[in-house]
Amino acid sequence: MSARLLYAHFPAASHRSALEWMRVVAEIASGHPGVGPFASGQEPLPALEPAVAWRLVSENRREIARGCRVFTDEGAARIDLAQLLRAASTFEIHTSPAPRLRSTGWFVSARGSLVMMGARRYEKRSAAESAAALAVRLMQELAATASRGTDLGRGRPAPVDPLILQ
Numbered sequence: 001m002s003a004r005l006l007y008a009h010f011p012a013a014s015h016r017s018a019l020e021w022m023r024v025v026a027e028i029a030s031g032h033p034g035v036g037p038f039a040s041g042q043e044p045l046p047a048l049e050p051a052v053a054w055r056l057v058s059e060n061r062r063e064i065a066r067g068c069r070v071f072t073d074e075g076a077a078r079i080d081l082a083q084l085l086r087a088a089s090t091f092e093i094h095t096s097p098a099p100r101l102r103s104t105g106w107f108v109s110a111r112g113s114l115v116m117m118g119a120r121r122y123e124k125r126s127a128a129e130s131a132a133a134l135a136v137r138l139m140q141e142l143a144a145t146a147s148r149g150t151d152l153g154r155g156r157p158a159p160v161d162p163l164i165l166q
Helices: 016-030 075-086 124-145
Strands: 003-010 051-058 063-067 089-100 105-111 115-117
Touching: 003 016, 003 075, 003 124, 016 051, 016 115, 051 075, 051 124, 063 075, 063 124, 075 124, 089 124, 105 124, 115 124
Parallel strands: none
Antiparallel strands: 003 051, 051 063, 063 115, 089 105, 105 115
């Protein structure tokens, strides 16, 4: 399986989709001591300005994972992704059970900070762990591809940005 990174655009940082995205991240951070706050190193976004986040998607564009930060523009997201991919070897997988829902989600941290979270929840913890392991492996493959300077998944020089599906 191969994957790509894709931007998610929100009309404003205060848009309900952006707020829900970050509510899930805040919920994960609050329930897991030892994993730093998602906002470390991130300035608050202007509520009425557009916002951007990234997603890891499969070849058929099914969402596999979501980034745990929201940015003011694609440039800021691209810089963060480049740093994130350089740290791909330090990723740690965590599961996040929801007792009342009897389901389990997952998230990944690197050096004590949230990096990415699962796009869905699973009935079994082992399924969540497998999904997280797949996402980590795909990110590590993307990191290796980006370090070679090739267009992700095509093996030739990148015309624009090798990290983001245009």
